Amino acid sequence: MIQPPGHQPEDPAHKATGRKPQRIVARFVAISWRDLALTFGPILLVSIAALYLAVRLIQPAPPSTLTIAAGPKGSSFWNSAQKYKAILARNRVTLNVLETQGSLDNLTRLEDPKSDVDVGFVQGGMTPDAASDQHANLESLGSVSYVPLAVFYRGATVTRLSELKGKRLAIGAEGSGTRALALTLLKANGIEPGGDAELLPLAGDKAAAALEDGTIDAVFLTGDSAQPPTMAKLLRTSGIRFMDFTQADAYARRFPYLTEIELPMGAFDFARNLPPRAVHTIAPTAELVARDSLHPALSDLLIEAAREVHSRANLLQRANEFPAPLVHEFRISDNAERYYKSGKSFIYRTLPFWMASLADRVLVVLVPLIVVLIPGLRLVPGLYRWRVKSRIYKWYGALIAIEREAISGPDTAQRDALIDRIDAIESAVNRMKMPLAFADQFYVLREHIGFVRERLAHAPVAETEPRREPAQADSEPSST
Incomplete structure (x- = not known):
């Protein structure tokens, strides 16, 4: 017999129970966006947190302007x-x-948080108490050169600073490394301000002219306060001598x-044989000192410049x-120490500075992602499959x-009551929203629901035991 369109054969189990078959209202979609959001959401949140931490920890772009105290x-x-x-x-x-006036002035400006100085040349010996925390916010990018002390004098040969007692000495301007070093060395020889020696704040050309x-009678000159031509001129001036520090080894110790x-x-002039014999002198080193806030990329750039300028013999x-x-x-900065051990990073070796700086910061963001x-x-x-399947598995x-x-x-x-529970399960299943990729498991579940219903419909029903009425007495109690 031909059935009309839309007719569904009646399930025997429903026929046995007198219930109408459930209507399928399940919605099938290409993808379950809710499940995808709940699956991908936590991963996205963790990624955003990692990106946030990276942005907070990342170094900002290096500034395009620096100030050096020279x-x-x-x-x-x-x-x-x-x-x-x-070079920069x-x-x-x-x-x-x-x-500036020299090393001491440079150091003072570096210590001043209100100054705009980022880096400066500082001659060794400016901070006698090296163990103190006075300069905790300053770091060294390394020593860049020797700063020899040249003592020129008039008169008889002098080989020891103690022989300058009672003399008129030009020891450099206030704030210069020359003055700080001269005061330290003269004090070690018993010559101090207020004594019989006259200590004058003259430096450079003025001191040379006075000599x-x-x-x-004598002038102390170093590279932080005097021009090289000035010292070269004094070397060639008749009547002016260059002091030979016979105690140089002792000073260094x-x-x-x-x-x-x-x-x-x-060494100075082969033709005139200047000096006429070997001369000993002493020299602190000049350090390139920076604030600890200096950008690592600029630290590398400054050391590169120092290498180009100061590495020649x-x-x-x-x-x-x-x-x-x-x-x-x-203390040597961590960035400088890393540079001296391994040099510039691959990015800075292969790309222009500005591009390498950008790439470096981008990598810091991309790595956590x-x-x-x-x-x-x-x-x-x-996880997406597990979430969809878990909605099916819970009905099993x-x-x-x-x-x-x-x-x-x-x-x-x-x-x-059990059949009602099965109907409720089937009704809930038929209202599920399922991705098409999992339609086969949906229909398998419905088949299993039908299997359990059919088994329950044909299961033997336990007979109810007739209820027994309490026995009644069929006779009056006998009398004795």
Whole structure:
């Protein structure tokens, strides 16, 4: 017999129970966005947290402008700073060179949080108490050169500073490293301010002129306060001598920041044989000192500039002797120590500075995302399948419970209650929203629901035992 369209054959189990078959109202979709959101959401939140931490910890972009405290115009410190400026300009960084009185002035400006100085040349010996925390916010990028002390004098030969007692001495301007070093060395020889020696704050050309005209008896000069041509002129001036520190080795042992330097005969002028014999002098090193807030990329750039300027051999040093991580009054910064051990990173070696700086910061952001997000994305498909299947699997637990109760032989009322529970399960299943990829498991579940219903419909029903009425007495109690 031909059935009308839309007709569904009646399920025997429903026929036995008198119930109408359930209507399928389940919705099938290409993808369950709710399940996907609940699966991918926690991974996305963890990735956002990792990105937030990376952004908080990442170094900001290096500034495009730096200020260096150098020294008087024309001094060796000033000349070196001008070379640094040209080198940094090639990397799109502007270096402002600040004219100062010298090392002590540079150190004072670096310590002042209100000044705009980022880095400066500081001669060794400026901080006698190296163990104190006075300069905890300052770090050394390394020593960049020797700063030899040149003592020029008039009159009879002098080989010891103690022989300058009672003399008129030009020891450098206030704030210069020359003055600080001269006061330290003279004090070790019993010559102090207020004594019989006259200590004058003259430096550079003024001090040289005073020595030439006989106004003073000796002058202390170093690279942080005097121009190289000034010292060269004094070497060639008749009647002016260059002091030979016969106690140079003892000074170097007494003051750790000093180094003994021997200038060979004829080192300054072969034709005139200047000096006429080997001369010994002492020299602290000049350190490139920066605030601990200096950007790591700029730290590397400054050390690169120092290497280009100071690594050549000369009368005072061997090739590649400087810059060097020599520890004196200031601790070597972590970034400088890393640079001296392994050099620039691969990115900064292969890319221009500005591009490498950008790439470096981008990598810091991408690394946590790669570490967290990529493994998380690999878990998403499995978690998504588990969430969808879990909605199907939970009904199997209810079906197993019903089937176990049916095995115990329920009576009619109990069987009807179990069938009602099956109908409720089927009704809930038929209203489920399922991805099409899981339609087969949906239909398998419905088949199992029908299987349990059919088994319950044909299960034997336990007969109810007739209720027994309480026995009544059929006779009156007998009398005796």
